[in-house]
Amino acid sequence: MLTPDPHSYARPAEVQVRHLALDLSVDFASHTLTGQATWTLDNHTGATELWLDARHLEIEAALLGGPSGEATSFVLGADDATLGQPLRVTIRPDTTTVTLRYRTTPGAAALQWLAPAQTAGRQQPFLFTQSQAILARTWIPCQDSPGIRFTYEARVRVPAGLLALMSAENPQTRAANGEYSFRMDQPIPAYLMALAVGDVEFAPLSTRTGIYAEPVTLPKATHEFVDLEKMVGAAEELYGPYRWERYDLLVLPPSFPFGGMENPRLTFVTPTILAGDRSLTSLVAHELAHSWSGNLVTNATWNDFWLNEGFTVYFERRIMEKLYGRPYADMLQVLGHTGLLHTIEELGAASQDTHLHLDLAGRDPDEGLNDIAYEKGDYLLLTLEHLVGRAKLDTFIKEYFARHSFQSMDTESFVAYLRSELLDQAPGLAGKLQLDAWINGPGIPAVAPPVSSARFAAVDEALRGWQQGTPAAAPDVAAWSSHEWVHFLHGLPPLSLAQVRDLDAAFGFTRSGNAEILAAWFPRTIAAGYAPADEALHQFLTHVGRRKFLIPLYKALLNTPGGRARAQALYAEARPNYHSVATSTFDTLVGRAG
Numbered sequence: 001m002l003t004p005d006p007h008s009y010a011r012p013a014e015v016q017v018r019h020l021a022l023d024l025s026v027d028f029a030s031h032t033l034t035g036q037a038t039w040t041l042d043n044h045t046g047a048t049e050l051w052l053d054a055r056h057l058e059i060e061a062a063l064l065g066g067p068s069g070e071a072t073s074f075v076l077g078a079d080d081a082t083l084g085q086p087l088r089v090t091i092r093p094d095t096t097t098v099t100l101r102y103r104t105t106p107g108a109a110a111l112q113w114l115a116p117a118q119t120a121g122r123q124q125p126f127l128f129t130q131s132q133a134i135l136a137r138t139w140i141p142c143q144d145s146p147g148i149r150f151t152y153e154a155r156v157r158v159p160a161g162l163l164a165l166m167s168a169e170n171p172q173t174r175a176a177n178g179e180y181s182f183r184m185d186q187p188i189p190a191y192l193m194a195l196a197v198g199d200v201e202f203a204p205l206s207t208r209t210g211i212y213a214e215p216v217t218l219p220k221a222t223h224e225f226v227d228l229e230k231m232v233g234a235a236e237e238l239y240g241p242y243r244w245e246r247y248d249l250l251v252l253p254p255s256f257p258f259g260g261m262e263n264p265r266l267t268f269v270t271p272t273i274l275a276g277d278r279s280l281t282s283l284v285a286h287e288l289a290h291s292w293s294g295n296l297v298t299n300a301t302w303n304d305f306w307l308n309e310g311f312t313v314y315f316e317r318r319i320m321e322k323l324y325g326r327p328y329a330d331m332l333q334v335l336g337h338t339g340l341l342h343t344i345e346e347l348g349a350a351s352q353d354t355h356l357h358l359d360l361a362g363r364d365p366d367e368g369l370n371d372i373a374y375e376k377g378d379y380l381l382l383t384l385e386h387l388v389g390r391a392k393l394d395t396f397i398k399e400y401f402a403r404h405s406f407q408s409m410d411t412e413s414f415v416a417y418l419r420s421e422l423l424d425q426a427p428g429l430a431g432k433l434q435l436d437a438w439i440n441g442p443g444i445p446a447v448a449p450p451v452s453s454a455r456f457a458a459v460d461e462a463l464r465g466w467q468q469g470t471p472a473a474a475p476d477v478a479a480w481s482s483h484e485w486v487h488f489l490h491g492l493p494p495l496s497l498a499q500v501r502d503l504d505a506a507f508g509f510t511r512s513g514n515a516e517i518l519a520a521w522f523p524r525t526i527a528a529g530y531a532p533a534d535e536a537l538h539q540f541l542t543h544v545g546r547r548k549f550l551i552p553l554y555k556a557l558l559n560t561p562g563g564r565a566r567a568q569a570l571y572a573e574a575r576p577n578y579h580s581v582a583t584s585t586f587d588t589l590v591g592r593a594g
Contacts, residue, residue, distance in 0.1 A: 002016075002147060002148075003147055003300035003301055003304075003408070003410040004301075005145040005146075005147060005300070005301045005302075006301065006303075006360070006361035006362070007082075007083060007133070007134050007144075007145065007301070007302055007360070007361075007365055008053055008083075008134070008143065008144055008145035008148075009051055009052070009053050009077070009083065009085075009086035009087075010051050010052060010053060010143035010144070010145055010148060011047075011049075011051040012143060012145070012147075012148050013044065013045075014043075014044060014045045014047040014049075014051070015041055015042070015043045015044065015045075015047050015049070015050045015051070015091070016041070016042045016044065016143065016148060017039045017040070017041060017042075017052075017142070017143050017148065017150050018039075018040045018041065018042050018150055018151070019039070019040035019150055019151045019152065019153075020037060020038070020039055020040075020140075020142070020150055020151070020152040020153070020154075021037070021038040021040075021152070021153050021154075022035070022036075022037050022038075022140065022152060022153070022154040022155070022156075023035045023036050023037075023038075023067075023154070023155045024154070024155070024156050024157070024195075025156075025157045026127060026156065026157065026158045026159070026164070026197050028113065028125045028127070028159065030106065031106040031111070031113045032103050032104050032105065032106060033103065033104045033108075033111070033139055034102075034103040034104075035101075035102070035103075036067055036099055036100060036101045036102070037099070037100050037102070037140055037141055037142070038066055038067065038097055038098070038099040038100075039097065039098050039099075039100075039150075040096060040097050041091075041095060041096055041097065041098065043091070043093060043094075043095065043096075046093035047091070047093070048090065048091060048092065048093065049088050049089065049090060049091065050088070050089040050091050050095075050098055051086060051087070051088055051143075052086075052087040052089065052100075052137075052141045052142060052143055053083070053084060053085075053086070053087065053134075053136075053137035053141070053142060053143065053144040053145075054076060054084055054085050054086075054087040054137050054141045055079075055083070055084025055085060055108075055109070055135075055137045055138045056084065056104075056105045056107065056108060056109075056138055057087075057102050057103070057104060057105070057108075057137075057138070057139075057141055058102060058103045058104075058105065059074060059076060059087065059100060059101070059102045059141065060101040060102055060103070061100070061101040062074040062089045062090075062098065062099070062100055062101075063098070063099040063100075063101070064091065064092065064095050064097075064098060065095075065097050065098075065099065066097060066099055067099050067101075069097070069099055072089060072090045072091065072098075073089075073090045074087060074088060074089045074090065074100075075087075075088045082134075082363070082364045083134070084137050084138070087100075087141055100141050102141060104138065104139050107580075108138040108139050109135050109138045109580040109581075109584075110129045110130055110131050110135035110136065110138045110139045110580075111127065111128075111129055111138070111139055112127065112128050112129075112130065112255060112256075112579045112580075113125070113126075113127055114126040114127070114128075114198075114253055114255065118253060118255060118576075118577055119198065119199070119214060119253045120214045120216050120217045120253060120254075120271070121199050121214045121215060121216050123199060124161070124162060124198060124199035125198070126196075126197070126198035126199070126252075126253055127195070127196065127197040127198065128194075128195070128196040128197075128198075128252055128253075128256065128268065129193070129194050129195045129196070130256075130257065130258070130261060130268075130579055130581055131190065131191045131192065131193050131194060132191040132192075132261065133191060133302055133364075133365040133366055133369070134191070134302075134364075134365060135191075135580075135581075136190035136191055136193050137190070139193075139195075140190070140193060142190045142193075143190065144190045144191070145189065145190070145301070146189045146190075146191055146298050146299050146300065146301065146302065146408065147189070147298070147299075147300040147301060147408040147410075148189060148190070149187035149188055149189055149298070149406060149407075149408070150187055150188070150190075151184055151185055151186065151187050151188075152168070152182075152183075152184050152188075152193070153181070153182065153183050153184070154166060154168065154181070154182040155179065155180070155181050155182075156179070156180050156181075156182070156195065156197075157178055157179050157180075158178045158179075158180070158197045159178055160176065160177065160178045161174065161178070161199070162174070162178065162197050162198055162199060162200075163180075163197070163198065163199075163200045163201070163212075164178075164180040164195070164196070164197045165195070165196045165197075165200065165212060165250060165266055166182045166184075166193075166194060166195050166196075166266070167184065167188065167192055167193060167194040167263035167264045167265060167266055168182040168183055168184035168264075168265060168266075169182060169183045169184070169245075169246075169265070170182070170212075170246075170248065170265065170266060172202040172204075172210070173202070184264065184265075186243065186244060186264065186406065187406055188264055188295065189298055189408075192262070192263055192264055192295060193263075194261070194263035194266065194268065196250055196252070196266075196268070198214065198253075199214055199215065200212050200213065200214060200250070201213070201214075201215050201218055202248075203218055203221075203222045205222065205225065205226065205228050205229055206228070206229035208229070208232070208242075208245065208246050208247060209228045209229045209232060209246070209247050209248060210246075210248045210249075211225055211228075211248065211249050211250075211251065212248060212249065212250040212251070212266070213250070213251035214251070214253075217251055217271060217274070218251075220274050220276070221249070221251045221271075221274060223276075223278075224273070224274050224275070224276070224278055224281065225249060225278075225281065225284060226278070227278070227281065227323065228247070228249070228284065230323060231281075231284065231285055231288055231319055231323065232247050232288060234319045234322040234323055235285075235288055235289060235291070235292070235315070235319050237322070238315070238318055238319070238322070238394065238398075239292055239315065239394070239397055239398045239401055240292070240398050240401055240402055242291060243291070243296060243405065244264050244265050244291055244295070245265065246265050247265065247267070247288065247291065248265065248266050248267070249266075249267050249268075249269050249284065250266055250267070250268050250269070251269055251270075251271055251274070252268050252269065252270065252271070253271070254270065254271050254272065254543050254544050254545060254546075254577075255544075255545035255577045255578060255579060256268060256269075256270045256271075256545060256546065256579065257545050257546060257547045257578065257579040257581040257582040258270065258546065258547065258548075258581075259272070259273065259283045259286075259546060259548060260283050260284065260286065260287040261287070262287045262288075262290030262291065262294055262295060264291070264295050267284070267287040267288070267290075269283065269284065269287065270283075270546050272515035272516075272544055272546050272549070273515070275482060275513065275514045275515070275516075276513060276514075277481075277482075279481050279482040279483070279514070280482060280514070280515075280516060282316060282317075282320050282332055285316045285319040285320050285323075286312055286313065286316040288316075288319070289311075289312045289315035289316045289319060290308070290312050292311075292315065292401045293307070293308060293311035293312045293315055293401070294308040294309075294311075294312060296401055296404075296405050296406065297400065297401055297404045297405065297407060297408075297409055298407070298408045298409070299408065299409065299410075300408040300409055300410035300413075301410065302358075302360055302365035302368055303357060303358045303359060303360055303361075303368075303410075303411070304357065304409070304410050304411045304414075305358065305365070305368050305369070305373045306356040306357070306358075306372070306373040306376070306377040306411075307377075307409055307410075307411065307414055308373070309373040309374040309377055310356070310373060310374065310376070310377015310378050310380060310381060311377065311381065311397070312374075313336065313374050313375060313377065313378035314377075314378045314381040314382065315397075316332075317329045317332050317333060317378070320332060327453070327454055327455050328455075328481075328483075330451070330452065330453040330454065330455070330456075331453045331455055331456060331481070331483040331484070331487070332483065333378075333382070333451050333453070334451055334452065334453045334456055334487070335483060335486065335487065336371070336374070336375045336378065337375065337379070337451045338490065339371045339375055340371045340372070340375035340376055340379065340444070342371070343370050343371040343372060343375075344372075344443055344444070347370075347372075349442060349443050350442050350443075351442060352442065353367075353368075353372065354372050354376070354442045354443055355372075355439065355440055355441060355442060356372065356373070356376055356377060356380065356411070356438055356439050356440075357411040357439050357440055358372075358373075364584075366581065366584070376438070376444065379444065379448055380438045381393070382448075382449065382451075383433065383438075383445075383447060383448050383449060384422075384433060386449045387429060387432055387433060388422065388426070388429065392422070393422075396418075396421060396422045399421070400417070400421075411439060415435065415439065418435070419435075423435070432447060433447065434446075434447050455481075455483075455484060456484065456487050458484075459480070459484050459487050459488050459491070460491065462476075462477070462488065463488060463491045463492070467493065471506075477507070482514050482516050482517055483516075485507075485514075485517050485520070486516050486517060486520045489509075489517070489520035489521055489524065490520060492524065494527065495524055495527070495528050496528065497528045497529060497530060499528075500524055500525055500528040500530045501530065501532075503524075504525075504530070504532070504533070509521040510525070510532060510533045510536050511536075515540075515544065515546070515549065518536070518540055519540075519548075519549040519552070519553065521533075522536075522537050522540065522553055522556070523552055523553065523556040525537065526553070526556040526557055526560060526563075527556060527559070527560065529560070537553070538570065540553075541553060541554075541570050541571075541574050542570070542573055542574040542577060543577065545577055545578045545579055545582055547581065547582045547585060550578075550582060550586070551585065551589070554567050554571070554586060554589055554590050555589070557570070558589075558590070564590075564591070567590050568590055568591060568592070571586055571590045571592075572592070
């Protein structure tokens with residue numbers, strides 16, 4: 001299935017890439033990758049041009065065949081701020097491989113180069129990539145569309161003493177000469193290409209799961225993720241076998257802009273989920289679920305992103321329910337629903353950006369990476385479960401993954417499949433679901449069932465008591481999880497300075513080591529002008545790069561008198577620690593000082 005992709009210059013209907021042989025050298029001094037990409041091609045039409053995506057790449061040569069092949073002409077087209085440049089390579093109708101010699105530029109958006117001081121160990125530099133959504137083209141000339149899959153092999157040279165890892169078969173020990181080889185035999189789209197290089201060690205958790213992290217972080221990470229094999233087993237019981245052989249985690253430095261990234265075989269995760277009590281591991285369940293929804297069956301374009309994330313959120317919560325019970329999963333559902341309502345309010349109840357099927361042509365697809373795709377997509381599946389029952393929905397989803405493995409799926413094709421395989425089996429079901437209102441309509445259709453949490457009901461009771469004068473220390477909170485604390489903080493009304501001081505004295509929020517709690521607490525301290533939290537806020541903003549946390553904090557600063565100057569000063573200090581995915585947001589939101 002080749003759905004036209006508005007975010008790629010590739011012409012896969014003419015010539016499509018099938019396999020990549022990548023050869024790269026990593027230079028921390030110049031912040032560049034240098035080497036070559038050899039593509040194996042399927043020329044469907046006898047075309048004489050291969051179209052690839054590139055962005056800020058320096059192309060040195062194009063060769064027909066392998067690295068010693070015949071030179072051919074190439075043209076880099078006009079540069080677009082979002083899409084980069086089309087790279088047209090002259091080929092012959094019988095050309096089966098093309099090699100491109102190239103180097104990246106220091107500002108390549110996918111590449112985050114960290115100085116030793118920006119890492120946990122503070123001894124060695126670190127490099128990691130973030131290719132989603134359309135940033136693979138900033139470090140590999142490729143057909144950068146989620147609907148185009150390829151296998152790959154790679155050879156990577158790094159400074160001695162560092163470990164290199166990719167979204168592929170990975171080493172578990174360091175090579176003395178700094179040379180590493182990789183293979184990925186299952187076809188993946190370009191956004192799942194990943195590379196990390198740093199002072200990293202490995203600890204196994206089971207025969208097929210393990211943790212990579214900086215040595216100083218590794219003990220805490222292995223404790224936090226002790227249930228990883230149980231998660232994989234729970235996922236398999238729900239929706240079929242895990243198809244990627246190993247499932248390992250790499251704990252990145254805190255500047256990573258997302259909670260996690262589902263790179264096949266090697267999920268990248270933020271250290272902000274290392275809470276010490278395993279309370280934030282639903283994020284790992286989410287990235288694991290992507291091994292089916294996203295990595296196995298992939299959105300054809302970024303307009304179809306909900307097909308990745310909606311299924312993944314639903315799957316994540318089913319995994320967490322299987323491991324920790326329905327009351328726990330219900331808390332996650334309510335938190336997600338609250339986030340969805342907030343996103344709809346921000347975008348506007350009638351906004352087309354609240355449709356599941358988006359129109360992102362002419363825009364950066366990162367604009368679609370919000371709670372609409374995640375939570376509205378999940379809510380559609382939750383509604384379907386409500387209407388047909390879990391057993392029927394589980395059978396449908398398991399068959400969907402099995403039938404479309406290693407393929408792409410667009411919204412129109414999914415809707416047709418859903419109708420033929422499930423909705424048409426029960427008279428009146430399609431009308432009850434109101435599928436078109438979910439897919440092509442704004443907001444949340446009225447048919448959606450309510451969501452609730454018994455554990456949050458107890459939190460709400462404590463909130464009411466506090467608002468009616470019960471001392472802050474009085475509620476029985478000893479058994480509360482971080483989710484209950486976040487719900488408590490989100491449920492508070494606007495607070496006076498005295499109330500903020502009272503709550504902090506009772507519960508020690510400012511001293512919390514839990515990033516979710518801090519991110520919910522700091523907007524309260526900012527609004528109230530609570531100076532004792534200022535240093536903790538400063539440390540958080542200058543060390544944590546997770547965009548989910550940073551956006552509301554900078555917005556809270558901007559909403560205070562004189563807040564823009566304060567936000568800009570903090571951002572100027574913090575910006576070198578942030579990935580380009582984050583700075584592209586905050587350069588606009590906060591602005592650059594001076």
